[in-house]
Amino acid sequence: MPKLKSKQIQSVRGMHDILPEEQKYWRYIQKKIEGLLEYYGFERISTPVLESADLFNRAVGETSDIMAKEIYTLKTKGGDILALRPEATAGLVRAYLENGMNVRPHPVKLYCIDPMFRHDEPQAGRYRQFYQLDVETIGDGSEAVDAELIFMAYKLLESFGLKGYDVHINSIGDQNCRPAYIKALKDYFRNRTKKLCNNCKNRLKENVLRILDCKEEDCKESVKEAPQMMDFLDEACRLHFKRVLEFLDEAEVPYILDPYMVRGLDYYTRTVFELIPTENAGSQSTLLAGGRYDRLIEQLGGAKTPGSGWAMGIERIILAMKEQNVHVPEMGPKPKVFLVQLGEAPKRKALPLFESFRKAGIEAKSSLGRDSIKSQLRIAHRLGVRFALIFGQKEALDGTIILREMDTGVQETILLERIVDEVKKRLKQ
């Protein structure tokens, strides 16, 4: 990391710059996303970074870590409490309701690729401002929607060139059957309070489900024997889950039933899933996660409307691509021609000439700031162009230009008005 002069300004903790040399990954990923999602009928939407804090309180749940300690909030001069969005779903649902999208043909299929903000400890694959792809299908409660979303998620990772990921999946039921499960869990853990970590003692009161997610050894030990949601699902939820799995079987998406998987956000119902590497599943290795949220839209003031979706961390995708040495094409086409100019008059004429190459669809480069032929040829060499065009005082007067083949060093003087055609002709050979 670059050190700083004492007075030099520095990026805010957890924020990172995406430098030019990184952009090829972003462009590559974005293209794959657009191609796949638009084929499956998803439309892109962009919503504001700032929302009212209450939106997330209602959607994400006040006891979640995200709301309890990670959300960025600010107070406006007028006294409103705003928040930088920590996740995308709440904002998309808000936009869906506010713009009357509920009258569009359902399901409404949306996606966005935007920055999210969480005040968390930065570390590998984790930033305070990070980009997520968020995909949502609103207005269709059927299992086919869940299966389609999971299938697409899996195919998207494949299209990035990533290998070795499994779908971990579970059903956490709904408002009809989950209460009985929660009661059973509470009864179960109440008898084992001594073994639970302090966090989990608290979770026992606030949100028992989260105990299942705890990584403390003793807690994990206690969880092993805990009741499973699967045994508490009512008929509708059980059937829904069963059919999702049947879809996945048919589509040959490898999945692992994880009876204790829950999610960090409170709005989920029924299907929940994550994509996790088969090996080396570290804590930051979840690339993508999501689930169904059939109550969220009501909670935010809409009509009873089902929804399902997932989010993917772009920075983590890039990290994984680098680990797996995925080849990503370079940005932009390679320049074919370098225009060397010498002196004032040629320099003035160089700009229109440069433009005529652009119009002809030929990638050209030049360095108008440099004057010596030596340094310009050096740059031309480094760029690996096929031709250097040398345009000096003499040539400017004669209305000619020198065409130099970089490989052979062979030069030829060409009439200026013919140069674009000549280069075009030689490039075809």
Added chain:
RNA sequence: GGGGAUAUGGUGAAGCGGUUAUCACAGCUCUCUGUGGCAGAGCGAUCACGAGUUCGAAUCUCGUUAUCCCCCCCA
């Protein structure tokens, strides 16, 4: 909230008690005043910050800050 590591020109490194703080690459300047895979010559760091130990500190000690990493949690 807990733990570990690191901090030397733009980048990557060397130096581990006394050097004009070294090297490579990149950058910039000048020269050569029209020809490219090493042209020449220069420029650029008070060694993160602060205090202490010492005749003397980039090198030792303490503190601060920042970054990276791990746990927790998440995408």
